[in-house]
Amino acid sequence: MSVNPVLFGSLLAAAFLFFLWNCWQRLALVTLGGGADRFDRPGERFKRMLLFAFGQKRVLARPFGVNHAVIFWAFLILLLANGSFLVEGLFPTFTLERILPAGVYHGLTLLFDLASLLALAAVVVAVARRLFFKPSYLDSAYVKGRSVEGFMILSFIATLMVAFFCLNGVRIALGDGGGAMPVSALFAALLSGNSPAALEGIGIIAWWVHALVLLAFICYLPLSKHMHILTAIPNCFFQDLNPVSLPPREEFIPGKPGKSYGVGRVDDFSWKDLLDGFTCTECGRCQDACPANATGKPLNPRQIVHSIKSNLLANGNLLKAGRPPLVPLVGEEGEGTTTEDAIWSCTTCGACLVQCPVLIEQMPKIIKLRRHRVEMLAAFPEELLSLFENMEQRSNPWGIAPGERTKWTGTLEVKPFQAGVTEYLFYVGCAGAFDSRAKHVTVALATLLDAAGVSWGILGRDELCCGDSVRRLGNEYVFDRMARANVARFKEQGVKKIVTLCPHCFSTLKNDYRQYGLELEVLHHSQLLEQLVAQGRLKPAVQNGQGKLLFHDSCYLGRHNDTYDAPRAVITAATGSAPGEFGRSRENGFCCGAGGGRMWMEEQLGSRINLDRVKEALEQEPDTLCVSCPYCMTMLEDGLKDQGAEQVRVMDIAEIMAEAMVPR
Amino acid sequence: MLVVACIKQVPDTTQVQIDPVTNTLIREGIPFIMNPYDTHALEEALRLKDRYGCRVAVLSMGPPNAEMTLRKALSVGVDRVILLSDRCFGGADTLATSNVLAAAIHKLAQEEEVPLVICGKQTIDGDTAQVGPGIATRLGYTQLTLVDKIVDLDLVAGKIRVSRKLEGRHEIVESPLPSLLTVVREMNRPRYPTVPIRLAAEVAPVELWNNEVLQLDLQSVGLKGSPTWVKKIFSPERDKGEIIGDGIGDPAGTVNLLVEKLLGKDLLEL
Incomplete structure (x- = not known):
């Protein structure tokens, strides 16, 4: 099997440029936020990042989290497989087999094969969950559990896994694959009736399907909630280390009023608040735990975070140009805007905080929004006067x-x-x-x-x-x-x-x-x-x-x-x-x-x-x-x-x- | 154009006790607040500022520590606060007080037109409701007391129409300007101060006018200018109440008991 490295190389370069440009665009928006001191105690932060991001501690707190953990760990393992795949596409003479000792190579191929199988199974379960036993908390006003986006990413992953099996099945059938790959061997058995030329053809198709889906995935990633793949790990690193997620202290100097108090527009939030926006995966666990949401109030902590992201994306270019934002942060119901009723419904009980698998700080954001209403606008429910x-x-x-x-x-x-x-x-x-x-x-x-x-x-x-x-x-x-x-x-x-x-x-x-x-x-x-x-x-x-x-x-x-x-x-x-x-x-x-x-x-x-x-x-x-x-x-x-x-x-x-x- | 609000610093009467021996207020440790009715006067002045762009000055006669209460007025956004304070103003009754306040307003009116002066209907410590009308009389302004709404204000034609809250009815009154209003709580809902204005107010100047500035005859201010004085303050005795019937167990019977009692005291007509 051979592919055209020049064609692939140019596609790969284009995809990577697109990916990097979009990541840059979004992360540049994060820098519009104000300061937050999240670089202290790096050792402790690193430890927590390992525990929460790589250890999936909070993800596993709910039974279905196991499914995510499987996809996550399979993803980590398959990063290596896909890295090798990309290099092979550019340099057809390169294979892992040639640079690794046989024992290690065999072990790795077995691992890749099994991880792919587990990932495929987890994806099937995830699709079934969304289709047949969807929990109500997967739906919010602007993001639905049965969204195109969700199914698209799941089908991307499934296609990658099937293409992987086909590709390796063809290699085994052609006597080309040296690794221990029981699942791919099954595919090989299925394909064994074909002539070598037909096998070659199937292999090329599988290779390109795998390559194109992978590139599409890379391109789509920063534009979707799947950006969390990139942001969740740093978000866990930059988490609030305090036992309680406290809103920051504000300084009041007599005679020297600051520009603004609290958060009145999206760039008044800290960079960590904005990073939270790009980290939310819309899993809905905070929504499910929120007492205000459970009793039919207009507050949904997940939507607070979603609104910050939407507002930032809508106003980002204006803010970068130093112009006032168009979409209000607080006002009438709309994507990117949080309502007054939502802000004042929060009991600060912290249920959202202990739920979030990626340590997003929902409740302190609500307090920051309240601060602006009270301190700058004197706009609050009458009974508080x-x-x-x-x-x-x-x-x-x-x-x-x-x-x-x-x-x-x-x-x-x-x-x-x-x-x-x-x-x-x-x-x-x-x-x-x-x-x-x-x-x-x-x-x-x-x-x-x-x-x-x-x-x-x-x-x-x-x-x-x-x-x-x-x-x-x-x-x-x-x-x-x-x-x-x-x-x-x-x-x-x-x-x-x-x-x-x-x-x-x-x-x-x-x-x-x-x-x-x-x-x-x-x-x-x-x-x-x-x-x-x-x-x-x-x-x-x-x-x-x-x-x-x-x-x-x-x-x-x-x-x-x-x-x-x-x-x-x-x-x-x-x-x-x-x-x-x-x-x-x-x-x-x-x-x-x-x-x-x-x-x-x-x-x-x-x-x-x-x-x-x-x-x-x-x-x-x-x-x-x-x-x-x-x-x-x-x-x-x-x-x-x-x-x-x-x-x-x-x-x-x-x-x-x-x-x-x-x-x- | 300047709207003047007059305010008074009063002891927080919910926390005040009367010394049974001397019959005077025990003032130690009692916090001072802005007289609640005056907060509505201040708010109305600020609303006129918001609406007509006029300036707002706040006056208060009192001891030097009344500066604290004037700062609260600054924190909601007034343009100028003046404390009228002098040893010779001390011990004033309502007449002597209105002499000082009227003189200060008169002085302000020489610099800038003052079409409206707004006061609370009364203070919660003295409860006389005389100072506002006293100022109006001394300034020759029309006095509009117990106002709960400005129905119409025409600054160009110099006319104002207000609603007065009387017992069981409202009265709409029209008057030429300049006028002095005393306002009731229903007038408005005082605003809550925003932080930037508060921070500015913490260091903003409070002007001090003493009698060197006002040049009043010493016989017309303070104790000497006061034809009335407090002889005695006491808490009135009250009849002991009683619990009648069993309101929860027998509501109907209890109502009958109550009606009988009220009839017996001629408090109810059948």
Whole structure:
């Protein structure tokens, strides 16, 4: 068999030029983005890249991911086979067989043959999935599961594999192939009835089919979502190394207003945000996990990312020329544009973040979009106005007088925090201090801390709100003031250890305040209670009384801080048995609907998130729902009332432990 | 053309307590805010600026720390803020206060035409609702109180038509300019400040006018210029309430109980 190397060479050169030019065009668009410091700790980054990109860790988190992993690893192996194929096309005298020791060559051909078979099988499965058992999350507004693009790429791969088998089958039939290729040998057996000349002809056709499809694939790659083949690996390298994907801090210099705050047009995003756009494969896992999407709200995290890409492609040339963009980033529904309703529907629960196989950061992008609405345009849902004013004026969401922060103490003897004397600052938080239901939890926790002999104190009326809600709502300017005031207060009071009862305070003090140089030992009460139980300082007197109990994971304790076991250990200690689980629990836990500032907003679009969660619980006919967050408490109690299931109690882990301490 | 809004820094009354011995406000540690009604006056001035391109000046009489509240006015985009502060202005009642504010507006009007002055209907600390009308009287402006809407404004012809929110009804009034409006909460929804303007406001100048600037007769300002003074402040006693019936178990019976009680007190007519 021989092909014309000049003809092939010119086709190959043209394809490569086309490929490189398009890659360049798209990656040049990425450089329009702003800065993001993603070059620190290269060793750690490399390790994670190996784990997530090459190890396919997140891909394999769902059963069907195995199929992708097979295609991915087969692709890596066949890169070598195809590399050799291209070189053979240019230099017909070259073969791998001639440059490799026989044993290695035989091993490689076997590997190529089997990898091709596995890839072909995986492609067949993938086509069948899209045709016959397509999950609904494969479809979004602008990208469908049964898209031409998807089937085209799958058929490209399948054709490559079949052509590969034909080509090698012909070689074997002609007595030309020296490798160990059982699948190709089958093709050889099928073809063996043909004359050598006919075989030669079939071989040439198979060669050109393989070559042309390969070149078409190369050309098509940068123009499609299959660009992820190129971008996913660097995207995993440049992932956010923080435990929680935090939005970056914004700097506010009095008298020197910056050009813009937040993201108002696509080039206000960071280059990493734009790279995310070219990395998304439209797998739909974030869409499937999103509580807003699940309850019929207009938010789809996948579409946020898709819109960034579409917007960048639509406006790229204008932006490069220094002209204003034509397609708005936020506005009426359309490809490349995100709606206001979508932006404000996010509960920042982080379900999208833990799902994405290629570490795209959907939620922080939404916060950046919110920032621009709030900080530059003062355009936000009306009900937030009083929240923002209350936060600024009275440092709590309800606008209650700060003097009432200590009302919960009632007849308890609670000492103020004293540097050097008190070990833990009990940061009560706004809900714990003002919300009438959450105050019971505060009292329960205070009693437990006393019972365990913990040295603790409070800031009392000097305690300020942590600013969680305003930060998630994009009011970074107000958050910045609150964070600076809190950090200064903690430093001046000599605080070293903090315990909180709200996961939102916990995560904000622990993670967000690092951006302000504050690194304290911050514990959520579940963690401290777990320690106290383990140390034998808290000994439950009775272990019963809660009936059938289900534990609901708080997003900010669980996904945002990877704390799943501590609250469960406390429940186990208090009740004598491990808590029952929701269908969706731990990493897959379903938000109560109150995060991301949604606690302070009406929920008018779609169905209510808390009802979705409560219905899920009621299927198991529980007696008690156990929570670890005051927001979850409110949302689940409201949901139960709505469902006429008030016989089900909602209890915080601290209350369950406190009840177990009292002998009956 | 200049629109003037008058604002007052007041203690956040939701946090205020009265000292039972001295009958005075306990001011320690109580944060100050812009009088809520005045935020609507300020917003209306800004809307006129947005619509007619006029400039907006904000005046406040108060102690030096009222500068903080004037900065809040700067952060929503006013052009000029002036603090009227002098030891001799201290202890003023509503008459003496309106003398100072009127003098300041008069001074501004010498530089630039002031067709409209806008005040909140009253402050939440004094609750007299007298300062706005006092300024209007002293300036000779028509006074339009309790305004909830500017129905029509013709700056060329010098006419304004407003809706006044009275008990159970609205009244549409037309008046020649210049006028002074006092506004109610229904007037508008105050805007939220954007970050660039806030950052600029943090360092923008707050002008200070004392009596050297205003040159008022010392007998007309401060304590000396005040024919009224506070004798006593106290919280009124209130009858204890009671819970009647069982609203959840027996709503119909409870309604009957309530109606009987109201009839007994002549609060309801059959």
